[in-house]
Amino acid sequence: MKRVAILISGGGSNMVALVDSMTGDHPARPVLVLSNVPGAGGLERAAERGIATAVVDHRPFGTDREAFEARLTGALETARPDIICLAGFMRILTPAFTGRWSGRMLNIHPSLLPKYPGLHTHARAIAAGDADAGCSVHEVTAELDGGPVLGQARVPVMPGDTPETLAARVLVQEHALYPAVLRRFAMGDRTPVHLP
Ligand code: GAR
DSSP states (O other): OEEEEEEESSOOHHHHHHHHHOOTTOSEEEEEEEESSTTOHHHHHHHHTTOOEEEOOSGGGTTOHHHHHHHHHHHHHHHOOSEEEESSOOOOOOHHHHHHTTTSEEEEESSOTTSOOSSOHHHHHHHTTOSEEEEEEEEOOSSTTOSOEEEEEEEEOOTTOOHHHHHHHHHHHHHHHHHHHHHHHHTTOOOOEEEO
């Protein structure tokens, strides 16, 4: 059974989708939900599901990313994860940290990568007049939102969409895509998933 740690910064809806998928014959189980934001809504949702939780607040470390990540690594090593899922974890990671977990760390990003790495993805898709938007799950490498894509889901951009209405449509697909990719990845299969 593969051990999965999930890193969050917010409400944790993707974390919930991942946790709730890891039952029955699924090859993985959640062992830790960790947030860099004390009081993040997802922590309570994880605890309700009986998952161990931890907080490593980034703020006391200021600009010292290495010191923050050293604490993060300490918390993760205690949980001995085989796989780390970033699920709305809003910290940029150093090459040392991404290298440490190379081949074992996944992220979900709300765009059809390689389009729109970084922030404000939905506003950028609307401003560009794109017919489609979506989300991607990828392996985490030193390049921000740049690792190999393991799955994508596509949604139409509708007339009158705002970043918020488009984000809501994409989020529904995120909740289907991330569990589908994790299941495959936990079985050692990196064949990309395409939804719908
Ligand atoms: C999700 O839309 C996720 O794709 C995005 O943050 C949201 C987290 O929601 N991630 C990023 O923007 C990463 N750069 P959640 O906390 O409800 O899962």
